[in-house]
Amino acid sequence: METRTCQNCKTDFQIEPEDFLFYEKIKVPPPTFCPECRTARRLSWRNEMSLYKRTCDAPSHDESLITIYHPDTKLQVVDSKYWWGDSWDPFDYGAPYDFSKPFFQQWIELFRRIPLQGLSNSNATNSDYCNIAEESRDSYMISATWKVERSFYSNRIMEVKDSSDLYVVHDSELCYEDVISSDCYHTLYSVNCKSCVDSYFLYDCHGCTNCFGCTNLRNQSYCMWNEQLGKEEYIRRISELDMSSYAVVSECKQRFSDMCMQAIHRFANQIKIVNSTGDNLEGVKNTRMCFDASGQIEDSKFVHWAKVSAKDVYDSGPGIGMGEMMYEVFDTGIGNFRNLFTSVVYSSNEIEYAFNCHGSSNLFGCIGIRGKNYCILNRPYEKEEYELLVPKIKEHMMTMPYVDAKDRVYRYGEFFPSELSPFAYNETVAQDYFPLSKFGAVERGHLWRDKTLQNYTVTISAKDLPDSLTTVSDTITKEIIGCLHNGECSDRCSRAYRITADELNLYRRIGVPLPRLCFGCRHDERLRKRNPMKLWSRTCMCTQSNHDHTGSCQTTFETAYAPERKEIIYCESCYQREVL
Numbered sequence: 001m002e003t004r005t006c007q008n009c010k011t012d013f014q015i016e017p018e019d020f021l022f023y024e025k026i027k028v029p030p031p032t033f034c035p036e037c038r039t040a041r042r043l044s045w046r047n048e049m050s051l052y053k054r055t056c057d058a059p060s061h062d063e064s065l066i067t068i069y070h071p072d073t074k075l076q077v078v079d080s081k082y083w084w085g086d087s088w089d090p091f092d093y094g095a096p097y098d099f100s101k102p103f104f105q106q107w108i109e110l111f112r113r114i115p116l117q118g119l120s121n122s123n124a125t126n127s128d129y130c131n132i133a134e135e136s137r138d139s140y141m142i143s144a145t146w147k148v149e150r151s152f153y154s155n156r157i158m159e160v161k162d163s164s165d166l167y168v169v170h171d172s173e174l175c176y177e178d179v180i181s182s183d184c185y186h187t188l189y190s191v192n193c194k195s196c197v198d199s200y201f202l203y204d205c206h207g208c209t210n211c212f213g214c215t216n217l218r219n220q221s222y223c224m225w226n227e228q229l230g231k232e233e234y235i236r237r238i239s240e241l242d243m244s245s246y247a248v249v250s251e252c253k254q255r256f257s258d259m260c261m262q263a264i265h266r267f268a269n270q271i272k273i274v275n276s277t278g279d280n281l282e283g284v285k286n287t288r289m290c291f292d293a294s295g296q297i298e299d300s301k302f303v304h305w306a307k308v309s310a311k312d313v314y315d316s317g318p319g320i321g322m323g324e325m326m327y328e329v330f331d332t333g334i335g336n337f338r339n340l341f342t343s344v345v346y347s348s349n350e351i352e353y354a355f356n357c358h359g360s361s362n363l364f365g366c367i368g369i370r371g372k373n374y375c376i377l378n379r380p381y382e383k384e385e386y387e388l389l390v391p392k393i394k395e396h397m398m399t400m401p402y403v404d405a406k407d408r409v410y411r412y413g414e415f416f417p418s419e420l421s422p423f424a425y426n427e428t429v430a431q432d433y434f435p436l437s438k439f440g441a442v443e444r445g446h447l448w449r450d451k452t453l454q455n456y457t458v459t460i461s462a463k464d465l466p467d468s469l470t471t472v473s474d475t476i477t478k479e480i481i482g483c484l485h486n487g488e489c490s491d492r493c494s495r496a497y498r499i500t501a502d503e504l505n506l507y508r509r510i511g512v513p514l515p516r517l518c519f520g521c522r523h524d525e526r527l528r529k530r531n532p533m534k535l536w537s538r539t540c541m542c543t544q545s546n547h548d549h550t551g552s553c554q555t556t557f558e559t560a561y562a563p564e565r566k567e568i569i570y571c572e573s574c575y576q577r578e579v580l
């Protein structure tokens, strides 16, 4: 084990013997940023939901398009149809490698002259305001999703139908305001739930049907506020609550949030895992410091939002799956092998420092390449030439590194410097997971974009909306509603919002009141319901006298609940005794 000082935050971090073995296996030098700074740097290149309108830069296109690139950025932004078509050639933008300039300088010059896809989508149908929404249909304002239909205002969801306001949810239908849940049907306002049906306000419940306001339940029905009721009594009490009333829902939310504080919190939210640390894990094996990962994720470290399968992956996510031997990648997978420092790279092997490349192999420093092999900075080479040149470039990256405005040095083995990112820090998911103030972000050398409040003329304030959805008429879709926060919060408030007809239909179908906050404020509220992607060593808080311990349990664990948190945190064995 070795202790090193992070180039970025100047704190010490450890590199374990197993890490050195991994770096040796993929032939990269050990990192110079600590794990957290590495993740934040990578995320500063990932914009999931800050969308803008700008004019399409494709030749003789002049329509406006929805894009993740701010109109002020000097980039060539084109619509997806043009980008995926073959009327342009990515090789036209290539250049020979120039040994008089650092690699990252040459790469960003290529990035600035080549057409970029306005939104990162493939096979999205009737889903214009959706970004990184693969195979999505008839949806609006969803991002980082896969196979989603008729859903709205959600982030990081997979195989979801007819739902809204979800965050980290998969395989669910008719759900609303759920956080980190899966396999649910008509389950609302719930957190850390699995396989629940027709339920409201559940925390850490699995296999529950017709339950309301409950915590830590397994396979129960007709429970209300953690009390077992008969079927008829349950139905009677539920029918007394108008769940389409904003006042009723707000009161239940408050009671539920107080109740959650009293619930037993398993030290980590995990299902069927083997020898792993992290939070929100299902089915993973031999992983360290992984978050929001489910499937056959094995032998991996510092990985988040990983799905289906992955093996030997370090410092990667969000959006990885079906890949092996990956390092510092996001939005990369589906049959990938040995990809390093890539984003939006699919079905490709042996790729380094690439963006938006598909079905290719042996690329170095490429952008927008599809179905090609042996290319450097978008120039094709013979296999032999490529194999001679790439080691020379790596050598050059060591001797002529890129140095940023804060004197941080980027040699071969580092991810792209944040200062070259086309996004401001607060447009990216770095702000979701490692929030900074404007001052803090600028001090660390990030770009920052001040909140531009939409200059709408608000026609109705959220506080004047009808209390119950039952009295809302179709004309509500014509109104511009003023968010309750009115841009005065520290959230991503856009001050005003609208209700679309599809959204209104969904609210009627699942029976919920109109939202009172804009999408940005709602998303930030959901983010606060999750734990950070950090771990602390803590001791079990159980003092139950009928367990194997005398006095308080002394079991220690790695948990994403910071030591100052008020929740009651149990180790796995005490949790099992009490809940399962």
Ligand SMILES: [Zn+2]
Pocket (backbone or CB within 6 Å): 006, 007, 008, 009, 010, 011, 033, 034, 035, 036, 037, 038
């Ligand atoms: Zn650091």
Ligand SMILES: [Zn+2]
Pocket (backbone or CB within 6 Å): 483, 484, 485, 486, 487, 492, 493, 494, 495, 496, 517, 518, 519, 520, 521
């Ligand atoms: Zn707002």
Ligand SMILES: [Zn+2]
Pocket (backbone or CB within 6 Å): 540, 541, 542, 553, 554, 555, 570, 571, 572, 573, 574, 575
């Ligand atoms: Zn314990």
Ligand SMILES: [Zn+2]
Pocket (backbone or CB within 6 Å): 542, 543, 544, 547, 548, 549, 553, 573, 574
């Ligand atoms: Zn105990």
